[in-house]
Amino acid sequence: MAAVGGLVLCLGLLVTPSAALAADASYRTLSTANHPDWMRPLPDGTSLAALSIPGTHETLSIHGGSWTQTQEDFGDGAATLTAQLNAGIRMIDIRARVNSGNTFTIHHGATYQNANLDDVLARLGAFLAAHPGESVVMRLKQECTGELGSCTDVSGQSAFQDIFDAYVARRPGLFWTPSVTRSAGAAMPTLGQIRGKVVLAVLNGSRGGVIERYGLAQFAGWHDGSSAYVQDEYNVPNVGAIATKRDQVRRFLDATSAASPALMYVNFASGASVFAQPQQVAGGAWGVQGVDPFLLAYLNQGPEVHTPVVRTGALMLDFPGGGLIDKILSYN
Numbered sequence: 001m002a003a004v005g006g007l008v009l010c011l012g013l014l015v016t017p018s019a020a021l022a023a024d025a026s027y028r029t030l031s032t033a034n035h036p037d038w039m040r041p042l043p044d045g046t047s048l049a050a051l052s053i054p055g056t057h058e059t060l061s062i063h064g065g066s067w068t069q070t071q072e073d074f075g076d077g078a079a080t081l082t083a084q085l086n087a088g089i090r091m092i093d094i095r096a097r098v099n100s101g102n103t104f105t106i107h108h109g110a111t112y113q114n115a116n117l118d119d120v121l122a123r124l125g126a127f128l129a130a131h132p133g134e135s136v137v138m139r140l141k142q143e144c145t146g147e148l149g150s151c152t153d154v155s156g157q158s159a160f161q162d163i164f165d166a167y168v169a170r171r172p173g174l175f176w177t178p179s180v181t182r183s184a185g186a187a188m189p190t191l192g193q194i195r196g197k198v199v200l201a202v203l204n205g206s207r208g209g210v211i212e213r214y215g216l217a218q219f220a221g222w223h224d225g226s227s228a229y230v231q232d233e234y235n236v237p238n239v240g241a242i243a244t245k246r247d248q249v250r251r252f253l254d255a256t257s258a259a260s261p262a263l264m265y266v267n268f269a270s271g272a273s274v275f276a277q278p279q280q281v282a283g284g285a286w287g288v289q290g291v292d293p294f295l296l297a298y299l300n301q302g303p304e305v306h307t308p309v310v311r312t313g314a315l316m317l318d319f320p321g322g323g324l325i326d327k328i329l330s331y332n
Contacts, residue, residue: 025323032322035088040133044192055091064111185217236271265313
């Protein structure tokens, strides 16, 4: 293990920029956005699928260093989630480890993020009570694989789905019920059906497979990486490959914009590897434009440059800036 640690340290010295990447309207300025009630004026009959939704990848990953952190740190105990919700984030990506006492702790790989699922649900409940016109979409994933670099679930506990059901039962009314039923995926809801509720989009196992039939029926094929309605090409092998990731995000964004508004699309702008940290992929490095500034520029371009985007779907971002959040919401 000492040898592995030394290798990681050496790689860090090789690939980490000497100074922090500069914040701008697209990157690391989440608190400049303020949209706690953006869903409220939208008609009740609006389909969730038709919305342009700012989201966060690894929503609570604020600890563990440059290879692990994916979001600005606004505090432990899921205080960071509250900051995101106030900024306008409405789709979240929660990764849980099975811990003793049949509980979930929030992890990114081996790193505990100083928050538990109770913290997450308490923050969601408080926000939705204060802003009953809103709804939050959640992707919940079993994080631990037991492999090097990951976490290991505590043995002797209940199955992941049984523990989740217990959390749901302890907070009646928080989740939109059709999305947390094992036996049948839910049809795509309208805003009027889900205001004040958390919608579970999918429950993923540790290797990306779908657990039971929770969530929205449209996402029954949401496995590890990309699928019909999800772009999640998360392996960015080096800084130069950020250009490829930008193109993957752009192509899926264009496909989303052209598709039926009755279908929901989830586009992960995130990516990483040993030689490309999440902050580099998001913000750019070594003269290579990051995905976040690319997205803001692309969305701001007019019809003389490319076919205009008419909706973004859910864009799952690392270190989003306030200007990018503002722009995504402008499509609603």
